[in-house]
Amino acid sequence: MRFKDVFSIMGPIMIGPSSSHTAGAVRIGRVARQALADDPRLAEIVFYGSFAETYEGHGTNLALLGGLLGFDTDDLRIRESFAIAAQAGLAYAFTKGKGAAPHPNTAVVRLTSASRQIEIVGCSIGGGNIEIVQVDGFQVKFTGAYPALLITHQDRRGLLAQITQTLSQAGSNIVSMQVERKSRMGDAMSVIETDHPLPGAVIEEVSRITNVHVVTKIDLLAEVSK
């Protein structure tokens, strides 16, 4: 099911004018910021399809930038995103992409902080709902409807069992799990969606597992700083 529940149809409360081009863009931005897990200094955004054709009119650029600043869909500060980004020292560039994209409303977001860089590909599938389809070149699929862990690790026998056992011991229920590896025994990424947000201590524990590199937490339901 692409749409999980009644609130993926009714809602969100949002600043207009377009749930795909505004609310969905905010959420893609928020996921990118959370995946970076650091203050972004530079944001390079490429829009495809309807995003590319109409982003200025819809304020998709304001909305995506608002998400990168950590705003939620109904935050009136979205209207002032350019000025707020400038104050926060976040440089940004929006360009139109050429060629095929996974969905008519697709954004590629490359974020750079003082110490990290990340690239995500997000699609806005309607009504403010999103799908993240790529993280740092790994094919994934998650929606932000549930809290998620993004785990980069080596492809090693038994590693996934260690991760899931850690979550199980913490009393966490897994909604979905995907694993993508670039090569046998090479770099891999796992995306695990859980019913409830995971405490920081559990995430720490996962990140200490041998051959796990980086663990980041995505949670669009988390409170937003006002």
Add this chain to the structure above:
Amino acid sequence: MRFHTLAELAALAEAEKKTIGILMLEDQAEESEMPPDEVFAKMAEYYQVMKEAIRKGLTEDTNSRSGFTGLDAQRVMKRLSESEACAGEPADRAMAYALAVSEINASMGRVVATPTAGSCGIIPGVFVSSQERFGWEDRRMVSALFCAGAIGYVIANHSFISGAEGGCQAEVGSAIAMAAGAMVELRGGTPMQAVHAVGLALKNSLGLICDPVGGLVEIPCIVRNGFGAVTALAAADMALAGVRSVIPSDEVIGVLREVGAQMPEIYRETAQGGLARTPTGKAIMKELKQNRGRGGG
């Protein structure tokens, strides 16, 4: 959720002797492991945002950032106070309220996507005007929002709700169908009648393209929300009178998907066809680009 089709939804509601709204509320609570009261409170907050958008749309300056739309809701209300409406007072009021919310949306105000922002006027227009007319309590309205959500959930998972994927039929069409079904429930119709209203309403939207001028959710989106509210009331009346959707509503949703999937990209929210490419549409787009060049909004 325990249902995937409208037929299953109606059968479940009738077997359990519940309204579709209550069934949806309970299933949502189960699915999200949240107490029903909390789930209800979230939807109740949405309803307050809808009412507030109507109030603002009828009283404040709703000229959009582009300057090409705004204040149409207030024009309709003004005429309604001076003269007999062609479609009748209740229809015109629903239409004006729907225009008001869509105008708030276009001017970057706060709305609830139902199911999208482009179609955010229809459900509030139908709900709030009907509540005033029939004197229903808020609780009843919020329960009916769950009914609208259940219908939208089925449509979204079997076809589309965004203009970029399936054209305006998917966006405004879905909202009309959701409002029509919920209105049947509000007036005491059966779950099966509510489902028939969905099919009747959707059939009237099939093929509708998404061709916004300049890519903005303004022309023709705002007036389509106004018309949509009236169509929803009409579909509810047909279903309550016993008119059936001979092609079952689930099959009509299948047609929505078929037509949406075949629809050329120029008619799927890219501003490259239809009204957006008329001489006037192109002139407006050109003017918007020039304004931006001068540093305007």
